Amino acid sequence: MPRWFDAGVNLFSERFAQDRDAVVQRAQQNHIRELLLISSDLAESYQNSGYCQTATTVYCTAGVHPHQASSVTEGWVEELQLLxxxxxxxxxxxxxxxxxxxxxxxxxxxxxFDIQLALAIQQQKPVYLHERDAFSTQISLLKKHSGLTGIAHCFTGDRSELKAYLDLGLYIGITGWLCDEKRGQNLMDAIRFLPLDRLILETDAPFLLPKTMAPKPKSSRNEPVYLPQIAAQFAKLTGHNLDEIALNSRKNSLELFQITADEYSL
Structure with a gap:
């Protein structure tokens, strides 16, 4: 069976409150080898980093989502540096x-955002990027900080936006948005121009349950265990096979996040 890396899990969402450990175990028992937990503010960064100390092959981000930018308090930069x-x-x-x-x-x-980009370079860490209705401003800021690495998390854009991120040397995070025929048409077209050496798969669980699933879970809750559903849609649209998608996505994730793991074999 292919081994996978889910590069986007919101594990401390309320929707996982009752069975958080079971969600992780279920994923790992089904060949989702590594998980990356997403942080939206410093409080969640502490939660995620604490959880990672109790679980193997689980990693996390630390930072401040744009929604939370107005909530930062004095000393937040120093706290983030320590995290x-x-x-x-x-x-x-x-x-x-x-x-x-x-x-x-x-x-x-x-x-x-600008402070976090500078921190990423200072700490030699990749950036985990969110963008909505702010593409031109975001690209301008990214270009200011030479030497950045990172991922366009949950990319939903068109071919021109894809090219702009690729030209900056970034990886592209693909989620269940690709499985939504109503909202995902631009993305479905764009991924034909996405090379496998820049692909990273992520569920963004519990959000964005792949609509191609049949049958769908009654809860409508997405989980890391459903990551291969996104890969199947990517395979259908591009002609790549699942083994090469799994291999490249996991390899790219390990390299971007500087994680030492076993060989990239399937």
């Missing part, structure tokens, strides 16, 4: 810009 030194913390984020909802003012988002 980023923990072995299980392998990326800065989820960070970026979201001008769709503007839960934080755009000026605050830009300031907090």
């Amino acid at each position: 980023l030194r923990q072995p299980a913390v392998v990326a800065v984020g989820e960070c970026g810009l979201d001008f769709n909802r503007n839960f934080s003012a755009p000026e605050q988002q830009i300031q907090v």
